[in-house]
Amino acid sequence: MENQEATSRFLRACHRQPVDATPIWLMRQAGRYMSEYRELRKSYGILEIIKNPELACEVTMQPIHAFDLDAAIIFADILPPLEGMGLSLEFVKGEGPLIHNPIRSAADVEALRTPQPEESLGFTLEAIKLARRELESRGVPLIGFSGAPFTLACYAIEGGSSRNYRYAKSLMMSEPALWHRMMAKFSVIVGRYLLAQARAGAQVLQIFDSWVGALSPDDYRQMAMPYTQQAISIAKQASVPIIHFGTNTNGMLELIRNAGGDVIGVDWRIDLDVAWGRLGPHVAIQGNLDPVALFASWSELTDRAGRILGLAGGRPGHIFNLGHGILPETPVDNVRRLVDFVHEYSSRQANNQTGEEYDR
Amino acid sequence: MENQEATSRFLRACHRQPVDATPIWLMRQAGRYMSEYRELRKSYGILEIIKNPELACEVTMQPIHAFDLDAAIIFADILPPLEGMGLSLEFVKGEGPLIHNPIRSAADVEALRTPQPEESLGFTLEAIKLARRELESRGVPLIGFSGAPFTLACYAIEGGSSRNYRYAKSLMMSEPALWHRMMAKFSVIVGRYLLAQARAGAQVLQIFDSWVGALSPDDYRQMAMPYTQQAISIAKQASVPIIHFGTNTNGMLELIRNAGGDVIGVDWRIDLDVAWGRLGPHVAIQGNLDPVALFASWSELTDRAGRILGLAGGRPGHIFNLGHGILPETPVDNVRRLVDFVHEYSSRQANNQTGEEYDR
Numbered sequence A, B: 001m002e003n004q005e006a007t008s009r010f011l012r013a014c015h016r017q018p019v020d021a022t023p024i025w026l027m028r029q030a031g032r033y034m035s036e037y038r039e040l041r042k043s044y045g046i047l048e049i050i051k052n053p054e055l056a057c058e059v060t061m062q063p064i065h066a067f068d069l070d071a072a073i074i075f076a077d078i079l080p081p082l083e084g085m086g087l088s089l090e091f092v093k094g095e096g097p098l099i100h101n102p103i104r105s106a107a108d109v110e111a112l113r114t115p116q117p118e119e120s121l122g123f124t125l126e127a128i129k130l131a132r133r134e135l136e137s138r139g140v141p142l143i144g145f146s147g148a149p150f151t152l153a154c155y156a157i158e159g160g161s162s163r164n165y166r167y168a169k170s171l172m173m174s175e176p177a178l179w180h181r182m183m184a185k186f187s188v189i190v191g192r193y194l195l196a197q198a199r200a201g202a203q204v205l206q207i208f209d210s211w212v213g214a215l216s217p218d219d220y221r222q223m224a225m226p227y228t229q230q231a232i233s234i235a236k237q238a239s240v241p242i243i244h245f246g247t248n249t250n251g252m253l254e255l256i257r258n259a260g261g262d263v264i265g266v267d268w269r270i271d272l273d274v275a276w277g278r279l280g281p282h283v284a285i286q287g288n289l290d291p292v293a294l295f296a297s298w299s300e301l302t303d304r305a306g307r308i309l310g311l312a313g314g315r316p317g318h319i320f321n322l323g324h325g326i327l328p329e330t331p332v333d334n335v336r337r338l339v340d341f342v343h344e345y346s347s348r349q350a351n352n353q354t355g356e357e358y359d360r
Helices: A003-007 A009-014 A035-041 A046-051 A053-066 A080-084 A106-111 A122-136 A149-158 A166-174 A176-200 A217-238 A253-259 A272-279 A291-295 A298-312 A332-350 B003-007 B009-014 B035-041 B046-051 B053-066 B080-084 B106-111 B122-136 B149-158 B166-174 B176-200 B217-238 B253-259 B272-279 B291-295 B298-312 B332-350
Strands: A089-092 A096-099 A142-147 A204-209 A242-246 A263-265 A284-289 A318-322 B089-092 B096-099 B142-147 B204-209 B242-246 B263-265 B284-289 B318-322
Touching: A009 A204, A009 A318, A035 A046, A035 A053, A046 A053, A046 A080, A046 A089, A046 A122, A053 A122, A053 A332, A080 A089, A080 A149, A080 A176, A096 A149, A106 A176, A122 A142, A122 A176, A142 A149, A142 A176, A149 A166, A149 A176, A149 A204, A149 A217, A166 A176, A166 A217, A166 B291, A166 B298, A176 A204, A176 A217, A204 A217, A217 A242, A217 A253, A242 A253, A253 A263, A253 A272, A272 A284, A272 A298, A284 A291, A284 A298, A291 A298, A291 A332, A291 B166, A298 A318, A298 A332, A298 B166, B009 B204, B009 B318, B035 B046, B035 B053, B046 B053, B046 B080, B046 B089, B046 B122, B053 B122, B053 B332, B080 B089, B080 B149, B080 B176, B096 B149, B106 B176, B122 B142, B122 B176, B142 B149, B142 B176, B149 B166, B149 B176, B149 B204, B149 B217, B166 B176, B166 B217, B176 B204, B176 B217, B204 B217, B217 B242, B217 B253, B242 B253, B253 B263, B253 B272, B272 B284, B272 B298, B284 B291, B284 B298, B291 B298, B291 B332, B298 B318, B298 B332
Parallel strands: A142 A204, A204 A242, A242 A263, A263 A284, A284 A318, B142 B204, B204 B242, B242 B263, B263 B284, B284 B318
Antiparallel strands: A089 A096, B089 B096
16 A cells, blocks of 8 residues: 555545545536636536546546645546447537437447557546645545446437336346347456556546446346446456445345445435445445535535434544436535535544534 | 226225236327327317316226226326416427426515415316216226426426426525425325325325435425325315325335335336335335336346246236337337237236246
């Protein structure tokens, strides 16, 4: 373990070691709610930024310059790996991602390529190297990430966002053998990509299974979990902590945990202590403020953040985060103050004070 | 209790009494997946059908004529009560519901009216009377329904469907006193509407809290649950069973149960036996097949339906249903066969057979 890792709050929390204050970072912390990012977006599209390592590094650093965050996350998106697989990806203004040739047939599945990440995603690996260098002096660790096999497959089949995941789930239910062949490809793509990011310098890896809450526990167990496990087992070769995040998974949290990960990310739809109780003592936990709380008044926001810290009870292994990505119009001032509040409130907790007299 | 009620499988299951076979109905069973309905929609808009008691009765009966369902549900929508409150509602083709004057200010809340359902929703009460008459000869009970206060309020504030419920939750978090005044109005509207439906002839009432899964357990407890309780306590004056349904509620199922209802509806994101275990022995349970399963092959569909019946274990108080509404393009043949399969498989269970040798 490097010296920096031993002293970083975030990495210590990933290992469930005691910290001086609860670490905090925010999913999608580099993004649209920041004026610096919106300014850059006037000149560049999302994919242009992602594919330009200097720009991706710059965006990665924007929230680090602005706030006292305990981790950076490389600016990227979960969808670019689909391009290397042979899918044509576009971010349509105001509509979100669109895949022009979604997977709909056996031939489409057979045609999926599994290139090495160095070949198809070199820009993000390069951005990681650049960002790591900039972060080093600040002692802020860098997170690499990927979508989980199920969530990536859903995008690839639906061709974009979806309400009911009808095409993806129909393929899964109607052609299980084809589904398994396809998922094996996604698990290799995801596992290798995560591993390559760690080798490029990412000190923690997060696997986003944002859409897995569309599945029943039994479907998850049979049709998605083995591929998340496979991806994680490949990524584990790098020996960095892995955060495993999903939403709407409160009917099957134990399965999510069993799929792997040192830290389990939970959404706000469950009390943190209840979630941690179900997950058990052998994993750290990340979460779980409702992203909309950042639009509330300062006293309301601190009530909510303080409640979550109270439910975590200062137990080693809590990483404060939102329960899902930060929303585009979030007031920047509330982000700054939340980050500071989490540090100050939790360091009082760590000093065995109740924190209740914290001056809001 | 009327004679019919003592013998209907559906009503017996609501009371957790033993049945000869598990009753089944499907949320949104009257609707777009049926050609009879699509035919009628060529001549009439959704609101036109809802506001014409003869047409609403006709659509209510369509799935009853087509399938061996154990309950009918009055054809209506959760949104018309908003019109009586002073909101302007339109169903935009291909876009879904739109409210032209959404609630965004204190003045908007104060302006909300709480008319008697006989005054503002007489058409649905009339449709219930007509449908009840037609159903009587078949011994099929009729369900009346309403959106829950939280879900209705969300529509009224967001002005339509929403991804993040940012406006609704911001109002809730930032102006709690205003929120409580508003919710008090919704609970009166919902409670009286349910009660009026029962008095018009509905033998069971379902309260749909489709969007409540957007809330954290703590927000639910403080900001939504008291109003669902209030609505249910008004509806209870009619002494008919109440089904309380939500989605994405698996982080707070116990609270949903505590809010009231004789039957708790659960989505497919949790195993039925786990859900029932958490809900405890004093409620019946409704669910919980993934609606997409109806697009699968017949053997796959029966595997899934059989698995749910197996998890219910023939215990009195299970009503078979989907975990959410049936999807528009669902193959009608699979609906017919599913209904028959549930009856046949569960009647074998009831006869103490394992059901495993059921001929698929």
